Amino acid sequence: MRLTICRYCGKPIEKRDQLVTASNWLRVRPYHFICFQEVEKESTTIYNSWTPLNGPAGNVTAVIMAGLAGWLLATDSLGMAGSLIGLLALYRVLIRLVALVGFESKVPK
Numbered sequence: 001m002r003l004t005i006c007r008y009c010g011k012p013i014e015k016r017d018q019l020v021t022a023s024n025w026l027r028v029r030p031y032h033f034i035c036f037q038e039v040e041k042e043s044t045t046i047y048n049s050w051t052p053l054n055g056p057a058g059n060v061t062a063v064i065m066a067g068l069a070g071w072l073l074a075t076d077s078l079g080m081a082g083s084l085i086g087l088l089a090l091y092r093v094l095i096r097l098v099a100l101v102g103f104e105s106k107v108p109k
Contacts, residue, residue, distance in 0.1 A: 004106050008035035016107045021099035022050035028095060030103045053099040062096035065089045 003012040004019065007029045013019050020036040022029055029050070031039060036052070043049045052058055072078065072086030 002106060004030050004103050006030060006032045006035050008032070008039055013107055016104065016109050019054065019104065019107050021053045021103050023053055023095050023099070024050045028053065028099050028102065053096055054104060058096060058099075062093050065092040069093060 005012055008031055011032070013030060013032060018032050020031045020033050022031060022036060022039070036050070039050055053062075066089075069086045069089040072082040072089065076082070078085065
């Protein structure tokens with residue numbers, strides 16, 4: 001099994017409670033909890049900020065966005081605009097799944 005390496009300090013992440021997966025646009029990166037706090041301090045603007053994906057907030061956001069995307073893509077509520085909004089909502093769900101499969105599943109509990 002491959003180790004998950006922190007992108008800030010370069011050391012392996014040994015426990016899942018130390019892991020913070022964060023996204024910035026289309027990038028998903030693993031960090032230690034402490035290293036992620038340092039990365040947040042270094043970000044100067046809202047465009048450079050990293051959003052944590054795992055944890056209760058990330059899970060709740062992914063579930064809400066999955067429900068919204070499913071509803072808008074399955075029905076014809078808002079027409080073509082609803083389909084576009086549904087696809088945009090699906091982005092957050094896909095990023096969460098990438099973090100879960102790519103990083104969190106490799107780190108032991």
